[in-house]
């Protein structure tokens with residue numbers, strides 16, 4: 001298998017009716033833990049890097065970590081994706097590093113500016129065979145506008161947006177937000193928007209801010225000196241319902257952060273005399289694999305690694321050029 005584009009990965013997910021987890025990476029142990037899970041679950045996987053990750057790893061280390069993931073797992077379909085790209089320049093950098101998919105996040109812009117930015121990225125990325133995820137509507141958390149309100153995705157506007165931009169997948173705002181504090185009371189998502197948006201746009205939908213913030217991880221972090229009072233995530237059952245309605249890419253970063261933090265806090269509390277990083281980074285890697293494997297099974301992607309052969313970027317470029325991607 002190896003490198004696949006987001007377009008092919010999500011088309012196959014539509015065909016076999018499952019969702020694919022998109023997991024953020026910043027270091028070796030995260031990449032290894034996620035790929036351990038993909039091998040164990042025999043699941044396609046999306047490895048995604050934000051601008052923060054590109055900066056943290058000085059680009060070149062990330063490039064080779066992602067190449068290592070492909071080299072070590074030739075029988076697993078892997079999408080290498082830029083998360084929350086902010087400009088055509090960042091997109092070009094990601095594509096130069098070998099990414100097979102990019103997100104351009106113009107959700108905070110006025111509609112016409114989002115269309116223009118997304119269109120410019122689609123033209124460039126498709127000319128390299130690379131898929132494009134765009135976003136319409138704003139999440140809570142890091143994307144709240146100055147009034148602190150979020151704009152849910154409007155189905156009619158989404159139809160026009162996708163028609164005018166030609167993006168391959170659309171991130172929608174249905175009430176999720178990034179981080180560990182997604183809801184002040186009981187989780188409430190506008191799941192009813194999904195089928196209406198999907199019916200109109202007819203491309204796979206993306207759910208950001210989809211970590212579940214498992215209570216057992218929060219309790220372990222807090223037991224060993226952490227402070228995560230009031231944290232609340234998206235119930236896995238809500239994600240499974242969203243997948244049934246048209247969401248095919250599910251973004252998870254916070255749950256991986258919590259798995260690492262809980263493991264390392266426990267280690268330092270229980271083994272204060274130890275100081276070899278391999279003795280806590282290794283177990284952290286296994287904790288990542290446990291969380292990610294559980295999501296692959298919940299999203300339904302487990303067992304689908306062998307379903308299809310990858311279409312190369314060169315072939316995708318020709319398909320885009322001929323209008324039949």
Ligand SMILES: O=C(CO)COP(=O)(O)O
Pocket residue numbers: 024083084177178179180207208209210211212251252253254255
């Ligand atoms: O949306 C995300 C990455 O783009 C991650 O969301 P979480 O913070 O819920 O993990």
Ligand SMILES: O=C[C@H](O)COP(=O)(O)O
Pocket residue numbers: 024050051052053083084178253254
């Ligand atoms: O968009 C949110 C992702 O979790 C990435 O987070 P980051 O920008 O801190 O790397």
Ligand SMILES: [Zn+2]
Pocket residue numbers: 105106107108135138139143
């Ligand atoms: Zn956004």
Ligand SMILES: [Zn+2]
Pocket residue numbers: 084178208209251
């Ligand atoms: Zn996100």
